[in-house]
Amino acid sequence: MKRFISILQFMTRIPINIDTGFDEEFHKTITYFPLVGLVLGVLIYIIGLVSGIFFDSFITSIIVTLTLVILTGGLHIDGLGDTFDAIYSYRDKERMLEIMKDSRLGTNSVLAIMFLILLKIGFIYSIINNNLLWTVIFMPVVARLGVIVMMYKTVTPRENGMGNLFIGKASTSMFTIAILYTIILIIGISKLIFLASTFKVIMLISTIIILFIFNNLFKKHIYKKIDGVTGDILGCTIELGELIYLFCIYLLLI
Secondary structure (H helix, E strand, O other), X not given: OHHHHHHHHHHOOOOOOOOOOOOOOHHHHHHHHHHHHHHHHHHHHHHHHHHHHHOOHHHHHXXXXXXXXXXXXXXXXXXHHHHHXXXXXXXXXXXXXXXXXXXXXXXXHHHHHHHHHHHHHHHHHHHHHOOOHHHHHHHHHHHHHHHHHHHOOOOOOOOOOHHHHOOOOOOHHHHHHHHHHHHHHHHHHHHHHOXXXXXXXXXXXXXXXXXXXXXXXXXXXXXXXXOOOOHHHHHHHHHHHHHHHHHHHHHHHO
């Protein structure tokens, strides 16, 4: 429980006034990444329900998207922007790593963030109109499971960085446990609470497979650019993972 609270404090801006102390094996919190996603997913679902009472589907989709940004403090979106500024600057490896450290926003960053948010709003709007708001619960869950791909048997090109806490630290057992309980959560919540059909449950689980394939391809692409993974890449992967999940729901269930 202490490690779960620690990683929840680390990955979100949810106010939890509990001192968990220093953990020499903080990397073991990787196992709880999907659970952090579940907390976020439940919160944005509740916000979506409440918002739907007062606003139409379009405004509600904006509020749901904004809520997730606020809950994460924009941490992952910052990683998305830095990644697109650096990786698609077409400079050498060292210059790309320098660009990632630069706090200023470039054209690639602005465009990536803008289109990501617009696409999220559009997909969530369509999901709401098809009475599938409950599926957004699993969006942060699946994305945070998928990012473990970037921590499994990987290296970092930087000596120092926040991402170094996790990069290359995910063991096979951590990965396996996270996959198993994520599938159990999807089946349990969708079947028992929302009475989803078996077909919908299978489609939800299939999003994990699709995301794993994408993240493996993305990892190879990043390795060709900078020979490793950084903290910004992890944040970018989470944001792209959420978008891909929504895209899959749109294609498979709508």
